[in-house]
Amino acid sequence: MTRAVKPLHLSHYTATSCIGTGLAPMRTALSAARSGLAPCAFETVDLATWIGEVPDVDRVRLPPDLAHFDCRNNRLAWLGLQQDGFFEAVRAAADRWGPERIGVFLGTSTAGILDTEQAYRRRDPASGALPADYNYQGSHNVFSVADFVRAAAGLHGPAFVVSSACSSSAKVFAAAQRMIATGVVDAAVVGGVDSLCLTTLYGFNSLELTAPQACRPFDAGRKGISIGEAAAFGLLTREPTAADDRIVLLGYGESSDAHHMSSPHPEGRGAHQAMCAALARAGLTADRIDYINLHGTGTPSNDAAEGTAVAALFGDRVAASSTKGATGHTLGAAGGLEAVICAIALNDGLLPANVGLETPDPAIPIRLQRTSEPARLTRVLSNSFGFGGTNASLILAREDA
Template sequence: MNQISPIPPLAITALTAVSALGAGLDATRHALRARQGGLAPAAPEDGVPGAWVGRVAGLERAFLPQALSHFTCRNNLLAEMALAQDGFAEAVGDACVRHGPARIGVVLGTSTAGIAETEAAYAARSGPGAPLPGSFNYSDTHDLQALPRYVRTRLGLKGPALAVSTACTSGARTVIEAAALLHSGICDAVVAGGVDTLCRLTLRGFDALALLARGPSRPCAADREGISIGEAAGLFLLERGPAPGQLAILGAGASADGHHMSSPHPEGLGAVTAMRRALQQAGLAPAEIDYINLHGTGTRANDAMEDRAVTEVFGTALPCSSTKGWTGHTLGASGALEVAVAAICLQDGLIPGCLGIDAPDPDFRADLAIANRHASVRRVMSNSFGFGGSNCALVLGPAA
């Protein structure tokens, strides 16, 4: 693999998350510390009996500003809910004062955007073969670009607005696209992250692939049986030139191995490449990482692959775990949500042990935490892997 030179880190100057654990970083922190997961049985109308989901409480009561009501869909409502947490919208407003709205971009990941609106429109047709209702607004709801366009409009920004949809790496891959905008000088700040929401297409699609667990997902357990789908929003504001000690993205690596449409490469070759590239970009050795937040979906193939990939790069002594037993797999938002999880781990010296398992898979070689640990956590790697062989790894820590 070609060597990659270290690049300057990017400051995370604002951060927020909303998931089944609650709205905002404090709710997320409390749930991780208390080991209180957010998964619950799927609703009857979800059509996946026995499956559990990570549903965001209160989302049905959310609303958009009246002037932007044409953007209304579950995905944009969740984005709005996140903008209201942790002073995020206010921090972007402060960045507008510093840089000007035309110098701030938006790069957001999603896998299905507002497809639930299309599901509802299809169900509301007057009969078989009838057109979708005239009130259906595809471009502002279902379209992948609707999410970044809504956030840019809502925040009064004028810079580039991009959607990233690379399956379950989408939220993490926004860091790479944002870095390109920042390091090229096109932008001085970028709102990045991801938003993905529950819909029947996703739930029933994963069920058709026989990937949904019956009961809550338990990543890395010996008897794990699959995924619990969740929904989440993770947003962060990236800028150049972090101050010493400031939370930062230190490195990001990506690969596309194209092994199979829905199955990971069994030896994790693409995952290994992404992790090594992230380390090289950060200018770090494997021994300088203190914890890995695994992609860890709960499927037998994915978790086994990741164990092999992690031990190939880091050996068997580095603590790692998956937090998807708390939140469910939030698909295109998962990499962004787990940026927030990584930040909490760094701030609190927390290694959140996998939830709901008594012992890890005995075939695993990595040091898998199954109970919360407290340790010095200076640098965290966060992994995201997706359908089609998309892989992304991020390294977070304080800037030097």
């Protein structure tokens, strides 16, 4: 039986993606329904696809005492941490509750695998040995990003990384809520960091899932995903840390339908279970949700399955959109990034557009938001569904709701 949970305060949050470094440019892009996607010109990749690249990540320099963590993923994390006073908010939380009482729970799919890819080019031609300056622990190791953030902020609480494909950084919100509820920590840094690499670009291309143009979620002519990268962070606390705290995490839902290694259940069975569990934990019925941030990757099967599940629960009453037409699919960072987008929507009173939508798929009977427009929102649902049927849904709300 799914039990209701006590809401947590999303006391601070920030995100960096191809539509902006920090909240201010992201707000502008979302309000204008502007996409940050562009033709792929990343590293040595030669593919006819579009991507969402964060500019100047490789110009970022880590502090000398954190140099052993140097890789594109952790440079992106460091860039993200510096925005919107987030790093200072984490340090203030550590001063308030103690560094051992702050958890770090993050999501990623490939961590710093780009460093490994580049290191293989520099193998010793005689022995095949990797170069001496290659550091697996600080880069490719999936725990690297949480280890880096904890070290950078001087935290000593529990930390782990979830790598469950595209649901990774949504599931950490659920994990944090459980950890805080059981008294293990008083606050938690949550979110996700995933950076561009050859493995994901060529891998998704080999699965015939990448689109030759900017992705068009839920469009009748959609052809696949546009891969992006992002660093998104939130600070979840038992109680507000400032007088203007306005956003709370009401509930979460998780499921694992294990229908197929890379394809969702055609009826969206796992998606439906995750959304129902989130509603139950939040103590809500479906008619109390004002907006749904859809997983909406732009692939034919994913959008159709999610659309079926959403229609079964909400009909065509609730405004819904995928924001991946703006940011690209940031994989292990998608859940965290889209949670921040939902917080922006709640705080600013904004319905984000389904960027890239030209002709809605007539077989998906949901209410797609074609333009960005103002609206008073009180409760929103965010979906993140990953390979292997690992699914997560989050419900965020204004505290005065």
